[in-house]
Amino acid sequence: MxxxxxxxxxxxxxxxxxxxxxxxxxxxxxxSWPNAAALAVAAFVAAPLYWMAATSLKPPEEIGTHPPTAWPENATWANYRDAFTDNHFGTYLLNSVLVSVIATLLVLSLSAFAGYALARLPLRGKAPIMVSLLMISLFPTIALAAPLFLLMRDMGWLNSYQGLILVYTALNVPFAIWILRNFFQSIPKEMEEVAWVDGASPLRTVLSVILPQATPGVFTAAIFTFTACWTEFLIALTLNTADRYRTMPVGLALFGSQFTVPYGTIFAAATVSVLPIALLVLIFRRAVVSGLTAGAVKG
Structure with a gap:
């Protein structure tokens, strides 16, 4: 009682x-200290993003004021309008979407089958292959810029979409194979054996049994690949010098002129460029964490 x-x-x-x-x-x-630490890290990461978004809404005369204002006193969308109308940011954004999406689809298509073969098939030399893939994925991009330029020039693919897509696919396939191979190893082999008993071909087994079970790993590889293609600068600057083929990072870096730097327009374009990555991570965060955890445990 x-x-x-x-x-x-x-x-x-x-x-x-x-x-x-x-x-x-x-x-x-x-x-409590774990939550307080997590909040401190989140605030540290979010502070530059907030400052970028807030500055993108400030008029030019307010951007350089001292002390700076935490939120614009006279918020305006003029910086966003200038980015898309005066600086052709819409063209750069569409180019990045086209190149990044196609390259990501190609990377997933190639790395899924390669990762399955390295995880399941009785191949010789798996360890050297995996080490070679890891070394390729860690190779500095700046060392590849000149050879890739000469190769694309001889192929006639400078200032083109297909040249950039091909290079991005080749650069991101090794890391995607690592992610998917580790995830495929965590799937019980009995599921494949049941499909084989039912008469499924190896291709049908991969498409209908393995890939649905490996969805978190596929999302993880897709987001990492898309982010790498979306933010890549050096190769895009080297291969595509024509304005109509420039991607978003290159176009954003070339904003302004010799005597003026439109900080508000730059911040507005940068805010727009961050949104796709932020939305992808927020929507598929559970799948990404699951895929990375499986790779860390089973790899």
């Missing part, structure tokens, strides 16, 4: 926990 009376008093006559008790419990949870 005493315990029941105490519980009734704590939760109120309606059986619900009082607002003050809920707020206190939430505050204690937030102030």
């Amino acid at each position: 005493t315990t029941a009376a105490t519980d009734t008093k704590a939760t109120g006559a309606t059986g619900r926990e009082p607002w003050g008790a809920r707020a206190g419990r939430l505050l204690r949870a937030v102030l």
